[in-house]
Amino acid sequence: MRKQLVLQPRIKETGLQLIKGYNFAYLDEGTKRMIRRAILKAVAVPGHQVPFGSREMPLPLGWGTGGIQITASLIGPDDILKVIDQGSDDTTNAVSIRRFFTQTTGVRSTEKTWMATLIQTRHRIPETPLRAGQIIIFQVPIPEPLRFLEPRETETRKMHGLSEYGVMYIKLYEDISIHGHIATAYMYPVMVHNRYVASPSPIPRFDNTKMNRMPALQLFGAGREKRIYAIPPYTTVKSLDFEDHPFEIEKWDHCCALCGSGESYLDEIVTDDQGGRLFVCSDTDYCQERRAVGHKGSLPDAVKMAITRVKRGD
Amino acid sequence: MSVHDEGPLLKVMGVTKYFGSRVGCRDVSFDLWPGEVLGIVGESGSGKTTLLSSLSGYLEPSTGTVKYWMGQEGLVDVGRLSDPQRRYLMRTEWGMVRQNPREGLRMRVSAGANVGERLMALGARHYGKIRSEVFKWLDRVEIDLGRVDDSPETFSGGMLQRLQIARNLVTKPRLVLMDEPTGGLDVSVQARLLDLMRSLVSELGLSLIIVTHDLAVVRLLAHRLLVMRNGEVVESGLTDQVLDDPHHAYTQLLVSSVIQP
Numbered sequence: 001m002r003k004q005l006v007l008q009p010r011i012k013e014t015g016l017q018l019i020k021g022y023n024f025a026y027l028d029e030g031t032k033r034m035i036r037r038a039i040l041k042a043v044a045v046p047g048h049q050v051p052f053g054s055r056e057m058p059l060p061l062g063w064g065t066g067g068i069q070i071t072a073s074l075i076g077p078d079d080i081l082k083v084i085d086q087g088s089d090d091t092t093n094a095v096s097i098r099r100f101f102t103q104t105t106g107v108r109s110t111e112k113t114w115m116a117t118l119i120q121t122r123h124r125i126p127e128t129p130l131r132a133g134q135i136i137i138f139q140v141p142i143p144e145p146l147r148f149l150e151p152r153e154t155e156t157r158k159m160h161g162l163s164e165y166g167v168m169y170i171k172l173y174e175d176i177s178i179h180g181h182i183a184t185a186y187m188y189p190v191m192v193h194n195r196y197v198a199s200p201s202p203i204p205r206f207d208n209t210k211m212n213r214m215p216a217l218q219l220f221g222a223g224r225e226k227r228i229y230a231i232p233p234y235t236t237v238k239s240l241d242f243e244d245h246p247f248e249i250e251k252w253d254h255c256c257a258l259c260g261s262g263e264s265y266l267d268e269i270v271t272d273d274q275g276g277r278l279f280v281c282s283d284t285d286y287c288q289e290r291r292a293v294g295h296k297g298s299l300p301d302a303v304k305m306a307i308t309r310v311k312r313g314d
Numbered sequence: 315m316s317v318h319d320e321g322p323l324l325k326v327m328g329v330t331k332y333f334g335s336r337v338g339c340r341d342v343s344f345d346l347w348p349g350e351v352l353g354i355v356g357e358s359g360s361g362k363t364t365l366l367s368s369l370s371g372y373l374e375p376s377t378g379t380v381k382y383w384m385g386q387e388g389l390v391d392v393g394r395l396s397d398p399q400r401r402y403l404m405r406t407e408w409g410m411v412r413q414n415p416r417e418g419l420r421m422r423v424s425a426g427a428n429v430g431e432r433l434m435a436l437g438a439r440h441y442g443k444i445r446s447e448v449f450k451w452l453d454r455v456e457i458d459l460g461r462v463d464d465s466p467e468t469f470s471g472g473m474l475q476r477l478q479i480a481r482n483l484v485t486k487p488r489l490v491l492m493d494e495p496t497g498g499l500d501v502s503v504q505a506r507l508l509d510l511m512r513s514l515v516s517e518l519g520l521s522l523i524i525v526t527h528d529l530a531v532v533r534l535l536a537h538r539l540l541v542m543r544n545g546e547v548v549e550s551g552l553t554d555q556v557l558d559d560p561h562h563a564y565t566q567l568l569v570s571s572v573i574q575p
Contacts, residue, residue: 149420162398166435170420170427173434176441177426177463242441 016099018106025072026104031055035073035228039219042230047192048160049143054226059096065223067120067139068097074135075101075118081109082116087124087265087282094122111285123186125207127264127286130216132233138201140222143229145189145199165197168240176245185250191238192231206249206265211237254279258307259290260297269307280307323348323489323521324369325389329378331361331368337545338364341378344540344550348488351515351522353536353553355529355568361545362525363413366491369523370410371400382407382489405435409482413494415474418481419466425452425477426462432485451480455510472503476510483514492524496531508534529572533557541565 023029031053038052057065075081081101085094089111097120098109110116113128120137130136146156149167159165168189175183188205192198200208201220211218211231218231231237241247255262257278264286266279278299281287299307322345331338339361346352354362367373369380371392381389382403395403404410412418419428429448430438438444452459455476466474475495482490495511496504512535515522524535532539532553539556541549541564549562560566 149423158397162401164401164435166437167431169434169439170423170431173427173430173441173444174424174463177424177445243439244442 016102019103022104024105025075025101027055027069027072032073035069038228039070039073039230042219042228043217043232046231046235047196047198047229049227049229051226052228054223057223058100061224062141063093064097064120064122064139066221066228067122067137068100069223070137070219070221070228071101071118071120075105075107077105077107079107079117080115081107082111082113082119083109084119084124084126085122088284090284113285123202124265124282125203125210127281127283128289130214132215134216136216136218138203138218138220140199140201140220143199143220143222143225143227145197160196163195168197169242172240172242176242182241182245182247189240191240193235197240198229204250204265205239208237208239208247209249252279255297256281256287257297257299259287259295261287261290261295278307321383321389322346323383325381326369327379327381329365329368329375329380331364331373332376337361339368339542339545342547346521346523348521349519350538351524351536353532353539354523354525354542355527355532355539356542357527357568360542362542363493364545365542366493366523366525370408370491371404405432406485407488409487409490411478411482411490411492411495413497415478418478419474421466424463425457425466425469428466428477428481429484432481436485447484451484455480456506472499472507475499475507479511483518486518487520489521492522494526495524496526496528511535529557529569541568
């Protein structure tokens with residue numbers, strides 16, 4: 001079976017062919033049901049980590065095995081899948097996972113945020129606001145936000161149970177005392193529905209504000225740690241902060257060099273060894289959509305083409 | 315600190331702790347009054363630390379009860395408190411200073427965060443206020459304010475112990491349990507630490523239970539003394555009385571064993 005995965009001749013429509021011999025979406029129906037039960041429980045208790053029987057997947061641990069299992073348990077023939085990695089549809093992790101689902105389900109995939117019904121993501125939430133009915137699935141390496149301060153699992157569960165979240169502020173305190181401001185840039189802890197502190201997965205804190213009262217369902221899967229948690233649509237999500245040091249998102253002195261957006265999360269690209277650098281949208285789909293309707297950044301078109309090619313890995 | 319005159323702050327009745335068939339401590343009873351400093355002395359293995367752990371709820375006593383005065387609710391059996399209640403009590407009204415400061419501190423975060431933690435655990439969410447309270451307490455325990463953002467790993471033994479005291483006292487507890495607070499410190503550092511503890515006790519009106527094998531420490535700090543041997547209290551009374559006129563043979567041995575410089 002594995003041999004076919006690599007050497008499958010491409011067909012016209014999807015570029016890939018369905019693999020025979022596996023159940024729809026790789027996992028057997030019993031496993032999918034077990035995962036869906038964990039998801040239901042997670043949705044019922046927003047922010048609470050629900051254990052589940054994580055399976056071995058044809059993907060190394062740490063590469064999104066939690067997210068891929070959630071996607072596999074939810075995906076149906078009518079779904080349209082989008083997979084992103086660091087905001088991009090074209091990086092290794094995104095390409096592999098998209099191909100995995102295309103080959104095991106035959107469902108359509110897309111790069112358009114608005115068109116997708118399921119979005120599996122690593123490290124970003126798309127810039128285009130998600131709508132009701134969509135599901136975004138996060139890949140989570142460390143689901144326990146208390147882990148760095150309290151190594152004992154028995155103790156962290158007790159702390160969640162009793163809402164003892166004072167220690168969460170130690171990290172923020174340290175940031176302010178060392179840097180003068182809260183310098184935690186990613187995996188910035190959030191309070192879900194005024195009850196559970198949860199890890200938003202390693203997304204930049206820029207994206208934390210998008211989680212609050214999001215119309216789409218947010219699901220979080222940690223394969224190695226065997227945990228699923230969820231934020232149902234329109235749930236209050238608050239980033240932890242101090243009264244005199246309120247939560248703030250990153251800001252840039254630049255606009256995207258390709259599409260000119262001043263509102264998106266920007267990647268810094270080093271262009272030479274003379275200190276030259278560029279700032280471009282991390283969300284490639286958002287950037288392309290804007291350019292398609294005529295928005296322009298500061299760069300000449302020829303350079304833009306080159307950068308797009310580099311980002312696409314051509 | 316609310317002063318109350320209704321009775322003892324802590325009432326210990328017949329506390330016994332077995333480890334299998336071995337006795338940790340047996341049938342220990344005493345009252346601790348507000349503002350009182352009680353010393354528990356005895357040789358290594360006499361059950362001092364077991365007793366302290368049983369009082370603090372770290373170990374569950376095999377038999378006996380520990381009652382604590384909780385304001386309006388009166389004397390409450392600590393063993394019957396629910397888990398969240400007991401944890402809340404430990405964070406607010408009780409403090410625990412351990413023999414090894416590394417067990418009582420978070421070694422991986424800064425000194426300031428160690429002191430601020432209990433404030434944040436009680437809901438303090440204003441950085442400026444937490445910070446100024448941290449400075450106040452570091453100053454009080456004579457730690458150079460320039461070290462506030464340093465890791466405790468870079469502190470000396472005496473500084474760690476003072477930091478641990480600051481961390482515990484920052485929420486103004488009413489009862490502090492100390493296990494060998496001066497163990498492993500040289501004499502001049504010990505003297506300063508004892509000085510500090512004595513002034514804090516009188517300023518804050520703390521009740522203090524201090525476990526030690528060092529008679530000089532209890533002579534200086536404790537109002538009253540329990541002498542333990544093989545898990546049992548063999549003699550109790552006012553500190554000066556017990557040390558100057560020991561009745562039990564073991565106490566006599568203990569007192570006479572101290573090397574006079």
